[in-house]
Amino acid sequence: MIDFTQEEKDFFMSEALKEAQKSLDKAEIPIGCVIVKDGAIVGRGHNAREELNQAIMHAEVMAIQEANRTIGNWRLLDCTLFVTIEPCVMCSGAIGLARIPKVIYGASNQKFGGAGSLYDILRDERLNHRVDLETGVMEKECAEIMQNFFRQSRERKKEAKRLEKLEAIQEM
Numbered sequence: 185m186i187d188f189t190q191e192e193k194d195f196f197m198s199e200a201l202k203e204a205q206k207s208l209d210k211a212e213i214p215i216g217c218v219i220v221k222d223g224a225i226v227g228r229g230h231n232a233r234e235e236l237n238q239a240i241m242h243a244e245v246m247a248i249q250e251a252n253r254t255i256g257n258w259r260l261l262d263c264t265l266f267v268t269i270e271p272c273v274m275c276s277g278a279i280g281l282a283r284i285p286k287v288i289y290g291a292s293n294q295k296f297g298g299a300g301s302l303y304d305i306l307r308d309e310r311l312n313h314r315v316d317l318e319t320g321v322m323e324k325e326c327a328e329i330m331q332n333f334f335r336q337s338r339e340r341k342k343e344a345k346r347l348e349k350l351e352a353i354q355e356m
Contacts, residue, residue, distance in 0.1 A: 186222075186264060186286070196220055196266040197290055197322040203230040203243060204268045204329050210235050214329045217243035217267040219251040219260065219284070226263065227251030243267060244275035248282050259283045268326040270319070273298035276305035279315060286316040290326025 188196070196218055203216025207230040219227035229246025233239060244267055251260050264286040265279060271289065276298035279287060292301045299306045299317060306315035 193321045200266045200268050207231040215243045215269045217247040219247050221263045226254040270297040271299045272296040280313045288318045
C-alpha cells in the first residue's frame with residue numbers, strides 16, 4: 185500500500201477540489217475525485233448527473249471509468265482514490281468492485297455516506313473486499329464548497345419564489 189506524505193495528500197485532494205469546481209461551474213453538486221497510481225493521476229471525475237442526465241454519473245464513477253481505460257484493467261489495484269466528500273452507497277460499492285485498496289476523503293456525508301457516516305461498506309467484513317480508509321484531508325475546504333453550493337441553491341429558490349409571488353400580484 186502506498187503511503188502519501190501530508191503534502192502529497194493535500195496536492196491530490198486539491199486536484200479533486202478542481203474537479204469539484206467543474207461541477208460547481210455547471211450548477212451540479214460539487215464533488216470531485218481523482219485516482220492515483222504510482223504517484224500519477226490515472227482517473228478524474230466530477231458530478232455530472234444533470235449535465236449528462238444520468239443518475240449514476242457521480243465523481244467516483246467517472247474517475248473509475250477513466251482509470252479503467254488508462255490502466256487497461258477493471259481492477260484498480262495499487263491505486264488510491266481521493267474524493268472531496270465521503271462516497272455514497274453506490275460509489276462505495278463501485279470502489280469495492282473496482283478493487284481500489286485505499287480511499288481518502290475530505291468531508292463526511294451525513295445524509296448519504298456509505299463509508300462511515302450512515303453505512304460502512306468499504307470496511308464491512310461481510311464483503312470480500314475491504315478498503316483502507318482515511319478521512320479529514322482538507323476537510324474544511326471540501327465541506328465549504330458543498331455548504332456554499334447548498335446555501336446559494338436555497339437563496340436561488342427563495343428568490344425564484346419571491347419573483348413568482350411578485351408576478352402573481354402584478355397580474356391581479
